[in-house]
Structures are given as structure tokens and as C-alpha cells.
Amino acid sequence: MSDKEAGVQLKVEGNKAFANHDWPTAIDFYTKAIEKYNQDPSFFCNRAQANIKLEAYGYAIADATEAIKLDKNYIKAYYRRAIANTAILNSKEALRDFKSVVQKEPHNQDAKLKLSECQKIVRRIEFLHAIEVADAPSPFEGLDIDAVAVDSGYDGYKLGDSMTQEFIDDMIERFKNGKKIHKKYVYQILSAVNKIVYDEPTMVEMKVPQDHKLTVCGDTHGQYFDLLEIFRLNGSPSDSHYYLFNGDFVDRGSWSTEIALLLYAYKWLRPDKFFLNRGNHETDDMNRVYGFEGECKAKYNDKVFKLFSETFSALPLATLIGSKYLTLHGGLFSDDKVTLDDIRKLNRHTQKQPGHAGLMMEMLWTDPQPMPGRGPSKRGVGLQFGPDVTKRFCEANGLEAVIRSHEVRMEGYEVEHDGRCITVFSAPKYCDSTENQGAYINIGPEYKLDFHRFDAVPHPPIKPMAYAQSSLMSMM
Incomplete structure (x- = not known):
């Protein structure tokens, strides 16, 4: 032959x-x-x-x-x-x-x-x-939420001045049945969460108390029914069960507003027990192409997208778990000199979108590679970093490992770089076309990683990318 x-x-x-x-x-x-x-x-x-x-x-x-x-x-x-x-x-x-x-x-x-x-x-x-206008005013300026009336025919649970578990439970069911919540409540959730996350540090530092656990989830990408499956299998967020969602809540899947609003509602209810990191899809340019902007406009209005954009730019970029695990959406850096202190000092509020270079872009976009050193990105954006880069970073910063998301893994997660780089991805059967499982990681007070895989569940007959701006995107 x-x-x-x-x-x-x-x-x-x-x-x-x-x-x-x-x-x-x-x-x-x-x-x-x-x-x-x-x-x-x-x-x-x-x-x-x-x-x-x-x-x-x-x-x-x-x-x-x-x-x-x-x-x-x-x-x-x-x-x-x-x-x-x-x-x-x-x-x-x-x-x-x-x-x-x-x-x-x-x-x-x-x-x-x-x-x-x-x-x-x-x-x-x-x-x-x-x-484009530099230093454009916040879309929250002039937003008079009190003036927005909830019509008498609205059949959902009413939201007062604070989030309640009853409202969340009702919202979950409404979303499952293809209903929306009133735009007044959307505005309330976005306004409250924007204030909370804006005041959080760029790198949130948290610990897991005794008799508590933290669940780390990767990309959910608008796959609302698979998110509910995580909560069914693993338990819903509570005072003793913390959750961290590591970016890319939205785009591609066609229930992105439902996921974002549910995660935000939990953040408002338990701001110090529910954590959100920004992903590369919590950015304007990706949202305009991959469906979230179109979904906001179709289900609510253009104002809702602009408010979401403002909240996305306020999200923290990383979470440090028990001084052991740096959790961020993408990965590590082009310079070995970058430390946790550099992340702490990064003022994310002066640069709302990540741009094409710098710490924010690298935290949202980079990927691991099996070869030592650094290489060009397989995505065409950012770079790739090898096991030696991860080893040096972890040793210099006293870390056991870096936990990141950003990439499909067929088993839902992967441990690479001699155990120092862990990828977790929580959107099973990604975009209805990849036969991957989803995964999440449970972490208790001893800071041991407990990996769980799960399969996709059925969802209503709405295809991924249903709200994308162009049929070109459906070819991906």
C-alpha cells in the first residue's frame, strides 16, 4: 500500500x-x-x-x-x-x-x-x-425602575426590594415553560447585581468553611436545561452550598438570558456565597455575533442588552479558592513575572472590553498546550502555555493548581500539566452537535477536588444560535 x-x-x-x-x-x-x-x-x-x-x-x-x-x-x-x-x-x-x-x-x-x-x-x-464614544454614560443612568409598571395580567411571583428564594423558584419554572419575567424585574436584578459585582475585587478570595462545599462550574453557554440538571444532581445553591460559575454563561445556546438572570438572581440573594467570573463571551463583540444581543432584543429589548453589557464589564476576572486554586476563565500569561498581586492590582473598571492584548485578554482567552513554553493560539486569539509555564506560576504563587474552563472536554473535564492545570466545561452535548459530557467540581473544607460528570438532558426544539446575527455562525 x-x-x-x-x-x-x-x-x-x-x-x-x-x-x-x-x-x-x-x-x-x-x-x-x-x-x-x-x-x-x-x-x-x-x-x-x-x-x-x-x-x-x-x-x-x-x-x-x-x-x-x-x-x-x-x-x-x-x-x-x-x-x-x-x-x-x-x-x-x-x-x-x-x-x-x-x-x-x-x-x-x-x-x-x-x-x-x-x-x-x-x-x-x-x-x-x-x-463609539469614549467614556459613554452608563445605561443605568436615568433608568427609573420605579416608574416601570407591572401590568395586572402578569401571572408571575412579584419581586419586592430584595431577592427571595420564592421568586427564584417561580422564575425557574417560568423559564422552563417558555415564559419570561417582567422587564421591571429584569431591571431590578441587573441593577442590584451590577452594584454587587462592581464593588468586588478583580480577584475574589474566598474560603470553604467547615460543613460547607463549593461547586465550580465551567461554561454553560445558554444551555439552561443542562444547568438545571446540575442543580438536580448536585443540589441547588444554599447558605452551605456555594457555587462558582467560571464564565461563558451566555451565547451559542438559546436560553442565555434565562441562565444569566438565574445566576444573577442567586448572586443577589447570596452575594458572598455565590461567585461569578467573567468569560470571553461576557463581552460586547462576542455577544453581537454569537446570539446574546439578539436574544436580549427578541425576549426583552435593546436596553436589557446594554444593561447586561455594563454588568459583564463589572464582573471579577478570577476567584482564589482557599489560597490553593486560582480559578479564571482562560488561562495563564505571556510573562512569567505576572503574580497574583498583579491580578489583585488590575483595575478592570478602566477597560470595559478586553481588547487584543494585556492581562485581561490573557485571563479570558489563553489555553494550555502539552508542549513546554508558549505558542501561538490555536484559536487565533491570545496564546497557549505549556506545563513548565504552569509549574513556575503555581510555585511562585503558592498554588496547587489553576482551574480554568473555555474549552470543550469530551469527558467534561481534564487534568493536565502534571495535575496543575484543570479544565472544567459544563455544557454537555455542546451546541447540540458535540458528543461531550459536562462536568463540575466539588470542593470541601479540605480543598480536595471531587469531579462529577453528567449527560445532557432534553430541551425544547429551539436550535443553538437561534438568535445569532448571521446564518454564517450556524456553520460553526
Whole structure:
């Protein structure tokens, strides 16, 4: 058997894994195919699509580019590179590739539609930049919540001046049944939580008292019914059962407002026993593309999105658990000199959005890699850090490990870097297309990590990305 034939057989195995939504195994087979024979553009193009499914958009761009080098007329590779660039908001680069597709296939109506949608995205980004105002007033200024009347026909539990468990219980059921809460109550929740989280430090420091436990959850991404499954299996938040949600509450899943409002309600009810870290999807640019802005407008109004945006920018960026575990959404830093004190001193209120560089961006975006040192990001944003980087950081700061989220793990969690880097992801069957489990971590007063995995549960027939601004995003 020739190397090319062996490569084709490996590609076939990769296609089988892809069909079963096992993206990591598919990538392994495509990589072996490329190692056998690196002149077939389809090997690279197929791996690009699997990388898109794993949100490794930087790798997908590199693979699609390699496929195009091998075959300059490979339409599918241009498509996939465009989709990957769209995902990381490189819309102008995506636009060039969609134009190439239309030039090469002028009668391709689907390509023309994708080109038109990409042009709209570019125009909208340019418009938003043009009207951007430095030091714009807070959307909470002038918000007269008392003047908002709750109509007599509202059939939900009434909210007074403080959050109650009764209101939360009623809200959970309303959301399960496809109902909303009144916008007055939305405003109340957002206003109260904004004050609470704004006053918290950039790195919250907490301990687990005797006879208590803390549950750490990763990304939930608008998968409301899977969030309720965590509470069913593991117990609801209470005075003795703390919870920490490590970012990416919203986007992609189509119940993002429900998750955000429920988590915020718990934060208001127990501000010192319920913890929220910001994720890279608690940011304006991601919310505009991945569905949260559209969902807020569809279910409530544009004001609600702007208020959420303000609260997201006020969220802490990290939580230090018992001086042992630094918990943050993305990962570690481009500079070994960064310490916990640098996080403590970071004034997150002077920079509401993370930008393309700096501590905030790295805390929200970076990922671990198995190789030592640091490398370019597989996402095309941020960087990757190796086990030696994690070891030095933990030793310099007296930590046992870093707990982070930000990436799908097929088993729901993964322990890497000799036990010093732990990823937890809490959105099982992510986007209804990845056959992964979800996970959460229980931590008691002894600070031992107790991992739990769980499976997705059924949900109403609303697809992920239902509120995304463009059908381009549904291809990811």
C-alpha cells in the first residue's frame, strides 16, 4: 500500500469519527493521514472543519490555507477559512475568501448569500466603531425602575426590594415553560447585581468553611436545561452550598438570558456565597455575533442588552479558592513575572472590553498546550502555555493548581500539566452537535477536588444560535 492510499484510509476513519461528532478523534486520524501523505488538500480541509467544531479557529485557518496552497481552486477550503475568520471576528479576511468563492463559482447562490451576510457584518462593525464614544454614560443612568409598571395580567411571583428564594423558584419554572419575567424585574436584578459585582475585587478570595462545599462550574453557554440538571444532581445553591460559575454563561445556546438572570438572581440573594467570573463571551463583540444581543432584543429589548453589557464589564476576572486554586476563565500569561498581586492590582473598571492584548485578554482567552513554553493560539486569539509555564506560576504563587474552563472536554473535564492545570466545561452535548459530557467540581473544607460528570438532558426544539446575527455562525 502506498503512503497516499494509507493516508486515504486514515481520512476515512477520521470521517467516521467526525460523523459521530467525536472531533478530537477525527483530528487525530486526519493528522495521521497528513503525516503519511501531505499532498492531499482534502486531509487539511477536513481537519480544518474538525478544528472549527472544537473552536480551534487559528488551527482551522492554518489548515485551510495549507489546502489552498495545494489546490488554489479548492472552494471548500476558502469557505472554511472564511468561517473560521468570521468566528474570531476577522470579518474582512473572511470577506476576501467569500469573494474568492464567488469569483471562482459565479453561479453559486449559497456563496453569494454568505458573501452578502459577511458584507453586512463588516458594515455593522465599521458603523459601531464610528459611533463609539469614549467614556459613554452608563445605561443605568436615568433608568427609573420605579416608574416601570407591572401590568395586572402578569401571572408571575412579584419581586419586592430584595431577592427571595420564592421568586427564584417561580422564575425557574417560568423559564422552563417558555415564559419570561417582567422587564421591571429584569431591571431590578441587573441593577442590584451590577452594584454587587462592581464593588468586588478583580480577584475574589474566598474560603470553604467547615460543613460547607463549593461547586465550580465551567461554561454553560445558554444551555439552561443542562444547568438545571446540575442543580438536580448536585443540589441547588444554599447558605452551605456555594457555587462558582467560571464564565461563558451566555451565547451559542438559546436560553442565555434565562441562565444569566438565574445566576444573577442567586448572586443577589447570596452575594458572598455565590461567585461569578467573567468569560470571553461576557463581552460586547462576542455577544453581537454569537446570539446574546439578539436574544436580549427578541425576549426583552435593546436596553436589557446594554444593561447586561455594563454588568459583564463589572464582573471579577478570577476567584482564589482557599489560597490553593486560582480559578479564571482562560488561562495563564505571556510573562512569567505576572503574580497574583498583579491580578489583585488590575483595575478592570478602566477597560470595559478586553481588547487584543494585556492581562485581561490573557485571563479570558489563553489555553494550555502539552508542549513546554508558549505558542501561538490555536484559536487565533491570545496564546497557549505549556506545563513548565504552569509549574513556575503555581510555585511562585503558592498554588496547587489553576482551574480554568473555555474549552470543550469530551469527558467534561481534564487534568493536565502534571495535575496543575484543570479544565472544567459544563455544557454537555455542546451546541447540540458535540458528543461531550459536562462536568463540575466539588470542593470541601479540605480543598480536595471531587469531579462529577453528567449527560445532557432534553430541551425544547429551539436550535443553538437561534438568535445569532448571521446564518454564517450556524456553520460553526
